[in-house]
Amino acid sequence: MQRSSAKHIFDDHDRLLISLLRKDGRAPVSKLAEIMGVSRGTVQTRLDRLLESGALLGFTARVRDDYEADQIRAIMMIEVMGKNTSQVIRKMRGLPELTLMHTTSGKWDLIAEITVASLQEFDRVLREVRLIDGVMNSETSILLSSV
Structure with missing residues (x-):
């Protein structure tokens, strides 16, 4: 995947999405959409844009x-x-x-x-x-x- 060189400007939905992913990087898109009060498509589009821009680098596992x-x-x-x-x-x-x-x-x-x-x-x-x-x-x- 080629990353965009333009810096992504976060809005409130992006910040909420990133916060939710920090708590649970494996949360299903449908669950994220429900919590955020938006459609699954909206969440998926935002995820794709955050990944493509390089603003979101990936997902990680936290270990006790x-x-x-x-x-x-x-x-x-x-x-x-x-x-x-x-x-x-x-x-x-x-x-x-x-x-x-x-x-x-x-x-x-x-x-x-x-x-x-x-x-x-x-x-x-x-x-x-x-x-x-x-x-x-x-x-x-x-x-x-x-x-």
Whole structure:
């Protein structure tokens, strides 16, 4: 599917649809239409448009914390030197253990979510990130549970 380069402007129906999909990405179109008070065709058309424009990237499964008890998850806050943010992001994208990355304002320039199977892997990933040219400082917190 080719994605449109035009940025999608969300209206109230789009925001409601996305909110419902975040709660249940497997909800049938008919159920979404019922909740939204619109026809199935309207929901399907909006879904298609959101996917085609790239505004909606896909659907995901959420797993309870106790099903992933053998995994270690952490948040790493990263300070980047000067104007090297794009270069640092490119290099960090090559690390499969970094499952999410965000640019931020404030003291930290980037926040990365790390998911690994062991403390040894965790230590290795921290070292790899800290060795990337342009990474000036970092602080990492292990996630204990989701509430």
